[in-house]
Every structure is written in C-alpha cells, then in structure tokens.
Amino acid sequence: MAERTFRVWRGDKTGGKFAEYKVDVGKGWVVLDVIHRIQATQASDLACRWNCKAGKCGSCSMEINGKPRLSCLTRMNSFKEDEVVTIQPLKTFPIMKDLVTDVSWNYTQNKRIAPFKPGPRPKDGQYRMYQRDVERSQEFRKCIECYLCQNVCHVLRDQDKKDKFVGPRFMIRLASLEMHPLDTEDRIEKVMNEYGSGLCNITKCCTDVCPEHIHITDNAIIPLKERVVDRFFDPIAIILHKIFGKKKS
C-alpha cells in the first residue's frame, strides 16, 4: 500500500470544485478501485457511474489526467508514484453530479438513424452471408458505447456542433449498416446532409481513445466520406450511379 493523492471533481451542472483525497493504493488497483475506496472511506456521496468493472459495459468513462479513459481499465501503476491524479467527468456532456454526465443526447442520435432493412428473403427463406462480407460490420459491433470517442471529438467537445454532427460512435453505426451485405437502406445522402460527415476533419482522436481498438476513422468515417464523394463530388462515379441505378444489389 502506498498513499497517493487524487483531485476529483465534485459538483453538478451549476458548478463545483476539485476535492483532494489521499488514498492508500494497493497492488493491481485501477482508478475505479480508488473511487470506490473514496466512496467507502471519505465521501459516500461521490457519484460515479459503473457496472462491469471489466471494460465491457462502457459505463465508467471519465477523464483521468486529462485523457478520456475507462476508469476500470486505467491501472494505477501507469502513473508515476508521486503523480497527482486528476479525475474529471466527460467534458462534452452536461454534468449531472460529480463524475456522472448526462449522455442521453447520444440515444437521440441513435434514433435518427434508419435501422437495418434487409431485402426480401430468398426462396428457401434463409439469408446467407459469407464471413468476409460481414467482417467490416462486425468490427463496429465491438462498440461498448462508452462514448469516449464522442467526448474527445473536438466537433462536439469544443466546437459544440451537436446539432450538425452525430459524432464518431454513430458514424460507425452508419458504416456498419451501410457496409452490411443484406441491408438495402440508402443513408448516404443523410450521412452528408444530416449526420454531418463533412464536419469530421480526420484528426483521429476517436480512434486513439477507443478502448475496443476499433479503427473508427480508417474503417468507418473515411469509407463513409468516400461514399459521399462517390455520390456527390466525383463526376465519373455520379454518372455510373445514374446509369446503374440502385446502390445495393
């Protein structure tokens, strides 16, 4: 056990302050363990959202020493022994209490996206897909909706364009639907005009913070941007689209 110092944000949407706590940190602890110890011994009213403590539920997202991370996956031995650890709520979303933010805006965005719409079933009634055809969509299904990517995206975080851009999490949802071999819905026009693909400037912070290591920018956002180019900016692709008609076979 070694005593370590923590600065934890305490407050709500009206304001607040950093409170300093000293905690004896045990071997193998993660930041979420520290928060639980503070709750148990020093501040029983400290609010923190968590669930699985295994990096799979996406609940314990926060900013630790300025970096958006899951507190259950942030090991204490990743910091220097004399380093003060600062723990804050996510910046992009309104603070409810202490480390808990209101992420309901994300659910609203999800509802705006046209759901999966498969074509008619084959004569035998069975849809068939090959693994290589669904692999791209499957990568995006790893998303645990921790919203770290939404939090770090400067379009939402600093430029406050929540009314114009759905954010990286929903760009991967759009990509997973658009690339699905059985889906027949066409969302490309909305990707540009309503979901705001043009606002993303590919700075890749969403990819950097993803705890599931999803290649958000390279495998979802850029391919969607290229599909937008096909539809609206590439004269050759536009002509081919006009001639060959529908997007999906």
Place this chain on the structure above:
Amino acid sequence: MKETQTQAHSTNFASTNRTDLWWIEPMATGFGFLCFVVYTTWAMFQAGYYYAAPYLSPLYSPTLMIDPTAAGSAPLGTAWFGAWPGWWPKFLPPSPAMLVLIGPLSFRLTCYYYRKFYYRSFFATPPACAVTALPQKDYKGETHLLLFQNIHRYCLYIAIVYILILTCDVFRAFFKDGQFGVGVGTVVLYINVLLLSKYTFGCHALRHLLGGRTDCFSCANGKEHLGYSLWQKVTHLNENHMFWAWVSMIWVGFTDLYVRMVSMGIWHDFNTWRH
C-alpha cells in the same frame, strides 16, 4: 480532505489536464513538414543540378521542358516538349520542377493522413486529443472552403502516373551511355520509387475504389472477387499509411539532395561504370 475552487473543464485555447508531453507530436510533425516544404521550394527554384547522368531528381521528373544552358540540367533530348520557351517570365526560373510538383503536392495535401497532422499542427483543430481546439465562431470542417479535399481520388490518379514515370527513371538509371550498370544513385532512385509506391498504393481513396465501395465481396456467386483481394492488399499498406507517408517524403528529399550533390561534384557516386 482539502478543497480548491476551480472549473471542471477550461474552454480556453490549448487548455488541458493532460500531464504528458502532448505538444511534442504536433510540433515535431509540423516542423518536419515545414523543413520538407522549405527544401523542395529551394530545390525547385534552383533550376539546375537536378541531373547527374544517368540520374534524374524525382522533384524534376518528368522533364517537360529543359533549359539546356542551366548547369546540371538534363539533356535536351529527354524533354517531353523541347527547349524552355522564350516567353517564360524572367522572374520565374526555368525550372521543370515548377511544372510538375503540383501533382504529387496535391496528392499529399489532400491525403487523409496529412489532413490529420496539419489540422492538428497548423490549424489546432484540435492541437492534440482532449486539448481545447482553436475557438471558431462557426466551425465548418470540410464542408465549405475545404470541400476541395474531395478531389483526393483524382490526385491519386495523378500520383499513380508519377509512380510510372519515376519507375521509368529507375530503369534509365541502370544505363549510362548505353552501358548497363548500377550505382549508388540507382539504388537511391529505386528505394525512392519503392517507398512512394508503398505510400501511394496504401491510399484510403484507392482502398475504397478497389473494393471498399461495395457492400458485398462475394454476393454475386459466392466466390470472392478480385476487388476483395486487392482491397486486402491495399488495407495491409493502409495500416501503416502514416509511416510510408513520412519515409517516402523524407526519401524524396534525400534523393534530390543525392542527385544534386553528385551533379555539383561534391559527392562521388560509386558505380560499376567506373566514372
């Protein structure tokens, strides 16, 4: 328990609670790129010492027109359109590089990787992850002025033509006065085209065009089509696109420097021609 009054998050430019050296990456990449821009601009305005038989600097290839009176210029016979025209403005040097550099430059300027680093380094939107971006009254991203980024795939087509031209230059670098041989310059030129190919053929737009644009790789007959294997190969290169972008850029500069130094007689080219 001790308490200190403050805000949860600052909205000031470049504010962050990150404790690591987050500013090193944007500074280093920005400085590295500026060095390349300064060197290529200087080299472009030299209008000479770009040819040391049989090596042609990649910054000057293809030689569309040549001023044969310039020191270290390529033979007039290698020019696509003959001698430099008399009407060319005096304040601009008769440099073949001025006519050709816009091609590869536009490819790099609109490249998805370069966009990432120059938006960070030069436009601070954001300077680094979770570091407050430069405040903008009405952020437009790539929707208004920057819509031109969508021409990237056309820049790719031009870049592929350059790869073919530079490959021909490597082939010519094996022959001096009609005699086959190899010099250090041949190897330098060969590595140059190899690195540029790794960068160009790992392009995100190419990845999309060759296979990424389809929703199903094998729906037609249950067998994977050619696009899928091409897409896989481009994906393999694309995973290291940043690495190839940097090494190819640095090597282009070095290749020009090598040819320039040999042409000026400062460096000696070791080769099998023995002169």
